[in-house]
Amino acid sequence: MSFLSEKSKGTPSSVIREFVGLSYKYDKVLSFGFGQPDFVTPRHILDAAVASIQRGETFYAPNTGILPLREAISESYAKRGLSYNPDEILIGSGAISVLMLAATAILDIGDEMIISDPCYASYDSLAIQLGAVPVRVRVTEENGFMFDPKDVRAAITDKTKVLLLNSPSNPTGGVATRENLEALAKLCVEKDIYVITDEMYRELLWTDEPYVSITEFPGMRERTMIIDGFSKTYAMTGLRLGYAAGPREVIVKMTQLLENVLSSVFTAVQWAGVAALTGSQDCVKEMMDLYRHRRKLLLDGINAIEGISCKDPKGAFYLFANIQTTGLDSRTFATKLLEQEKMLVIPGVGFGPGGEGFVRFCYATNDESIHDGVQRLRRFMKTL
Numbered sequence: 001m002s003f004l005s006e007k008s009k010g011t012p013s014s015v016i017r018e019f020v021g022l023s024y025k026y027d028k029v030l031s032f033g034f035g036q037p038d039f040v041t042p043r044h045i046l047d048a049a050v051a052s053i054q055r056g057e058t059f060y061a062p063n064t065g066i067l068p069l070r071e072a073i074s075e076s077y078a079k080r081g082l083s084y085n086p087d088e089i090l091i092g093s094g095a096i097s098v099l100m101l102a103a104t105a106i107l108d109i110g111d112e113m114i115i116s117d118p119c120y121a122s123y124d125s126l127a128i129q130l131g132a133v134p135v136r137v138r139v140t141e142e143n144g145f146m147f148d149p150k151d152v153r154a155a156i157t158d159k160t161k162v163l164l165l166n167s168p169s170n171p172t173g174g175v176a177t178r179e180n181l182e183a184l185a186k187l188c189v190e191k192d193i194y195v196i197t198d199e200m201y202r203e204l205l206w207t208d209e210p211y212v213s214i215t216e217f218p219g220m221r222e223r224t225m226i227i228d229g230f231s232k233t234y235a236m237t238g239l240r241l242g243y244a245a246g247p248r249e250v251i252v253k254m255t256q257l258l259e260n261v262l263s264s265v266f267t268a269v270q271w272a273g274v275a276a277l278t279g280s281q282d283c284v285k286e287m288m289d290l291y292r293h294r295r296k297l298l299l300d301g302i303n304a305i306e307g308i309s310c311k312d313p314k315g316a317f318y319l320f321a322n323i324q325t326t327g328l329d330s331r332t333f334a335t336k337l338l339e340q341e342k343m344l345v346i347p348g349v350g351f352g353p354g355g356e357g358f359v360r361f362c363y364a365t366n367d368e369s370i371h372d373g374v375q376r377l378r379r380f381m382k383t384l
Contacts, residue, residue, distance in 0.1 A: 011125045015350025019334060023344045030373055032361040033344040035170060035318065037235040041272075042283040045234060048275035052268035061264040063255050065091025065243070069270045072277040073243055082215060084226075084245040090254050091265050091273075095200050095229035095242035100126055101254040101261070102196050102225045102244055106162055107132040113162040114155055116147060118320075118348060118355030120170045120198070133159070138354045141311055141322065145174030149183040153191075162194050165214060168201040171351045171360040172320040173313025175205065178212045185217035195224040200242075201316040203233040203284065206292060222247055232317075233284055234276045239269050291317050291363070294370060298363045301374030307381050317364045320348065324357040326384050334359055340383065341376040 002009075016033065023029045064070065070086035077084045092098035107113060109131035115123045117136035124134040137155050139145045152163065163184065167176040176184075188195055195214055202211045215224045229242030244254060258264075295317070302310050302321055310321040323333050330347035337343050348355030363370065 007129060007131055011128045014121050014125075015331075016121055016346050019338070019344060019346055019350075022335075023338060026338070026342050029338070029342045029344055030369060030376065031344040032363070032365065032373060033346055035232075035362045035364070036237040037232065037287065037317075037364045038366065039235040039287055041235050041239065042276075044279045044283075045236065045272045045275045048279075049239070049268040049272040052271040057267040057271075059267070061267045061270060063258055063264055064251075065089070065265060066267060066270045066274075069273050069277075070243075072274050073245065076277055077245065080211075080213075082213070082221075085248075088245055088248050088251055090244045090251050090258070091270060092242045092244065092258065093262055093265050094231065094240040095198065095227050096122060097240075097258075097262065098242050098244035098254070099196065099198065099227045101257050102227065102246070102250065103127065103130055103132070103162070104257055105250050105253040106194055106196070106225070108161075110159060111161040112157060112159045113164055114152060114160060114193075115164045116145070116166070116169070117353060118145075118171055118351035118358075119164075120166055121351055123164055123166075124352070135160070136352055136354065139172070139174070140354075141320075141358075144311075144314070145169055145172035145320070146176050146180050147184060149180070149187055152184065153187055156191055156193070160191070160193055162196055163188060164196045164198070166198040166200075168204060168313075168315025170201065170316055171318050171346070171348070171355065173316045173318045175207070175314035176212070178209075181212055181214045182217055185214050185220045188223065189219040193223075195220065196227060197224060198227045200227070200229055200232055202228070204288065204291060204317055205315050206295060206312075207314050225250060230273055230276055233287075235287065236272065236276070239272060241265065241269050241273050294363045294365070294367065295319075297367060297370050298361060298374070301370065302361075302377070305374070305378050305381050307384065308377070317362060319361040319363060320355075320358050321345075321361060322358055326381075328384070330356055330359050337377070337380050341380050343373060343376045343380070 070089045112133045116139045127134040225246035230236040330349045334347040346360040348358030
């Protein structure tokens with residue numbers, strides 16, 4: 001008898017972590033790997049966490065999260081025309097924790113969950129870990145890396161229970177249009193499919209169009225779980241604060257499941273979340289303006305290099321660059337770039353077979369690093 005379960009044996013490891021680990025072998029690596037802001041968490045947010053600790057709030061918090069934070073999240077949805085009461089919101093330790101809880105609450109062993117290909121690296125392993133079946137549906141550069149509703153329909157079987165959305169997308173930066181989401185919503189209602197929508201990057205939009213959630217369409221609020229958090233918008237990655245919003249029936253079950261994993265989230269971190277949502281949003285605008293500038297800087301730099309290209313992403317802080325004309329697979333490309341130029345990017349195949357022929361750059365870094373990276377990349381491309 002094996003100490004390890006067959007489920008855990010079949011759960012793939014993260015290619016992101018693999019390549020970050022490889023980079024530790026070299027000195028002075030220029031990293032475009034990790035998807036995290038390079039900004040320190042804004043001062044007023046940190047001050048709120050410190051004040052909570054100084055008040056002695058170091059005990060267990062309510063399982064669902066402190067009421068002031070759930071009220072602040074509820075109010076933030078109301079400003080967008082969406083209605084979620086505090087008892088329809090659950091606080092977790094980062095968005096990935098509530099994503100796992102939502103999937104656990106909804107999926108049975110053998111149920112199928114449709115995910116995009118490529119997609120965020122944890123989606124398929126999360127499903128496998130639960131004993132569910134991830135079903136990949138290819139999304140393409142030509143279609144802005146959006147789901148084609150016809151392809152989703154073709155993937156549906158009598159075992160399909162969940163469609164997992166991520167817009168804006170990690171790794172591609174793709175953003176689903178209103179028309180695209182409306183078509184998917186109609187399909188989900190028709191086929192009685194539930195939706196988990198990962199909206200972590202919704203504030204990072206580079207078009208003038210407002211963000212659209214699939215919950216806005218008829219029949220979708222009651223069949224959709226929203227996953228969101230503070231890491232990207234407020235540069236709070238290390239504080240690990242996320243939340244889910246959805247039907248109370250699912251939130252209640254997720255809260256019960258959370259007791260088996262986290263018990264609760266540190267109160268001080270939750271007060272940081274309150275400060276983030278209720279305080280000045282000038283810090284968000286400043287960060288978004290810098291991301292917009294950095295995005296253009298790296299995009300223009302890459303597209304000026306022969307043999308590599310990138311379409312203009314509409315959201316998030318990633319570029320998914322096309323390397324197909326090099327003749328190298330993405331893993332080989334990323335490995336050689338790291339070895340020769342001490343520059344870290346993530347191979348597209350790490351996000352699924354559909355990511356082959358691409359590499360992911362995260363441009364949440366400073367101008368100097370971007371200029372240096374473009375020079376290293378140009379030098380490397382000349383060797384191929």
